[in-house]
Amino acid sequence: MKDLLCDQFQHTVAETMLYHRSILDVLAKLQESGARVQRSVVQSVTSCGCQKINANKKSLPSNATLVDLKNLLDSHISGKLCENCRDNIENEIGRSLFYMTALCNLLDLNLYDIFIKEHKHLEILRGYNLT
Ligand SMILES: [Zn+2]
Numbered sequence: 001m002k003d004l005l006c007d008q009f010q011h012t013v014a015e016t017m018l019y020h021r022s023i024l025d026v027l028a029k030l031q032e033s034g035a036r037v038q039r040s041v042v043q044s045v046t047s048c049g050c051q052k053i054n055a056n057k058k059s060l061p062s063n064a065t066l067v068d069l070k071n072l073l074d075s076h077i078s079g080k081l082c083e084n085c086r087d088n089i090e091n092e093i094g095r096s097l098f099y100m101t102a103l104c105n106l107l108d109l110n111l112y113d114i115f116i117k118e119h120k121h122l123e124i125l126r127g128y129n130l131t
Pocket of ligand 1: 044048049051082084085
């Protein structure tokens with residue numbers, strides 16, 4: 001049984017793809033939307049300032065275990081997204097999801113099947129404690 005929300009989203013994207021029929025257009029828009037997601041995150045740091053990025057090289061002990069690495073490696077992000085930045089980033093991720101789904105439609109791929117496949121992949125990696 002397919003996930004209803006996922007299938008509804010994919011169907012709605014298909015219905016609104018009047019201007020994005022060409023695979024070339026969808027590929028270009030997908031790449032652009034990814035860049036816009038990154039730009040919105042950067043703007044939360046450089047324009048708004050609700051988040052800060054503080055990155056540096058971590059010196060990792062040679063005998064560190066996977067559990068140690070999880071504690072030693074961090075996101076380099078501090079602060080909390082303000083409501084405006086959260087909204088901007090969510091909108092850009094949404095547009096990116098739209099074009100990702102549009103690509104699925106053009107290639108006759110099912111978004112939910114991809115979620116399931118990737119989830120199974122992650123579960124295997126989690127079994128090895130690598131996620
Ligand atoms: Zn902000």
